[in-house]
Amino acid sequence: MRCVAIPLVLALVAACSSPTDDESTSVADQRSAPVATPPPDPIASPGSKTLSLEGLGGLTIGEPVPEGSGFVAGEGQIGNGCETLTSPDWPGVYAIRVGDDVRRISVSDGSDVALLEGVGPGSTIAQVREAFPSFREEPHKYTGPEGKYLTQPGDDPRLRFEIDPDGRVSIVHVGLMPELGFVEGCA
Template structure:
């Protein structure tokens, strides 16, 4: 009996181990034959982004060409000279030497005012599809403007009847670049100005 018990114990242990390990591959080899435990772990697809994906996530978004901001539009910057070799240039008759206007065929319906050799204001007009990053452009309603830009100072329009008006950013008086909207008698944006005072408040181009 002692011999049977001695034989049965190892046999039972072997059966128990086999049951715990589960069935192996059909060829009888171990899943990790010829590979380390580390290799087996690395074989599982990783959730980490690939180097290319990581680089893409880290790259800053490139602003759209038709988006205007307080800094300017494209290569035309508020407070800086018109870039040499750019498409922005004087066209047509000018009011005088002190104040000049420039435009670019790349931005129909847009012009800029240059005083003292620097860009002081950029104006977006009716023929332009240039918009602010908020999506507000010429043709937007006054309500849409106020949705994004609350607290703007209201002034009656000089040439159009109410509800036409000017909406000027509260920080305009500080001398920093600011926004100014011209709302037409139809209650929609007719012009968008970005620039610094006093040029930001000009109502007739260079005047």
Template sequence: MKHFITIAPLALLAACSFNAEPDPAPADETETAAPAQPAEDQATAPDKTAPAKPAPADKTAASPNILTLAGLGDLRIGQPVPEGSSWSAEGAQASDSCVVLGSPDYPGAYAITEGGKVRRISIGKRSKVKLIEGIGPGATEAEVKDYFAFPATPHHYVEAPGKYLTAPNAKSGESALRFEIDSDGKVSQIHVGTMPTLAYVEACS
């Protein structure tokens, strides 16, 4: 009787252990796959490896026949004439400190340097150079005033309606515009530069 009682609990324990379902294995969080990107999204997703598109070219800087407040061609207001430039001293000079320059690339245009730096660039009636607005020598005073409401002062040599139209910011020493209006009411010259050179009426004076 004692022998039977000892074996029965052991048999019962073995049966319970054999029939018990094993615990599910813990999920491995590191192996969880990310949801696949829809085909449509993959097609429209930006390619981060592709190079960015270049910025649009500056048409003003690229055109050799546009006069700006910065300058004309390789000439820059307030800077020396670059080495190898087509601009060079033209004719007899009034002084060593003030030099008038011309260029075969820009007929009808001239520049003035003082202290070794470009102080003014001027275009006349033979010049094909224009402002970015399309205004050049030969434009009417009315066409100028469509873009530039500049105050007028009497012309040094030409009777009315001859006059000068000078940008107000010229007084501050910044590069500025100045138009010469002839007796026919049309632009005879356009100047860009800094005072006092901008207002010279005869080359270096």
């Protein structure tokens, strides 16, 4: 029995010793592999051209405009605690602030900002419907039956598309009701 135990002990010791060349390379590769960094936050990154339900360009829906932001109130609609904000860094983009908080961000023709799905100003109504099939449709207040609003149902930050009579997106809005449904800036 002694003769069998010694080879068994030696086999166990060898199995617990240093890793093989393949294993040590794998461990070394893991140690020297670059750490994956998360993608930049589209809200905080001023270079990002992605509109999200959370916001855009440092603006966050439901929060105050950050200190040092390029978004400032213009000479446009100001009243009833509501004002529109623009920034020279974001052509074709404006925001609505009520009190201290950003309530809506709008991206219009002339902007290269789009949603993660690729839908933005200039997209077709078919592209909007394909990406967002459950949105409510209603007639546009000014363009007649050819123009439409497509609005995401719900109460949290939502999307709303203004579709022009040619069947293209003229403005993408993200925000909270009732400001999301305003048709004239702060009204």
